[in-house]
Amino acid sequence: MKALDIAQVAQVAQLAKIAPSALRFYEKKGLIQPTGRHGLRRRYGPEVLSQLALIALGQTAGFTLDDIAEMFDARGRVTLDPERLLSRAQEIDETIRQLKKVSKGLKHVAGCTAPNHMQCPQFLKILGRVKAKASGNTR
Numbered sequence: 001m002k003a004l005d006i007a008q009v010a011q012v013a014q015l016a017k018i019a020p021s022a023l024r025f026y027e028k029k030g031l032i033q034p035t036g037r038h039g040l041r042r043r044y045g046p047e048v049l050s051q052l053a054l055i056a057l058g059q060t061a062g063f064t065l066d067d068i069a070e071m072f073d074a075r076g077r078v079t080l081d082p083e084r085l086l087s088r089a090q091e092i093d094e095t096i097r098q099l100k101k102v103s104k105g106l107k108h109v110a111g112c113t114a115p116n117h118m119q120c121p122q123f124l125k126i127l128g129r130v131k132a133k134a135s136g137n138t139r
Helices: 006-015 020-029 047-060 065-069 082-111 121-135
Strands: 036-038 041-044
Touching: 006 020, 020 065, 047 065, 082 121
Parallel strands: none
Antiparallel strands: 036 041
């Protein structure tokens, strides 16, 4: 595949819901590299499309741009650390567990028949857990 100019990359970025200004920012951060210029337009190799996809995926997974930058070698090739990915996956799993608890609690409170939420034993239990966590006392 031949080199892509910035307009073509911007079209792909738009499809991926990446702002054109993000392309310049990614370039400044060293996440993508132009292969040259054609007049005033920067040109990129075809691998930039995969790099943009990896950046988007990394951000969705909660990695910072600095974390993502470390996933590329000096030539822009992907170098993933399996341990780091597994660690992040475990963090995501824990977040999902916590969000499921929150969802269950919200559903209970929304349908609670107690005359006042402060009289609902389940709601008070939820509040107690939140207070304990905030004060550093985990039960």
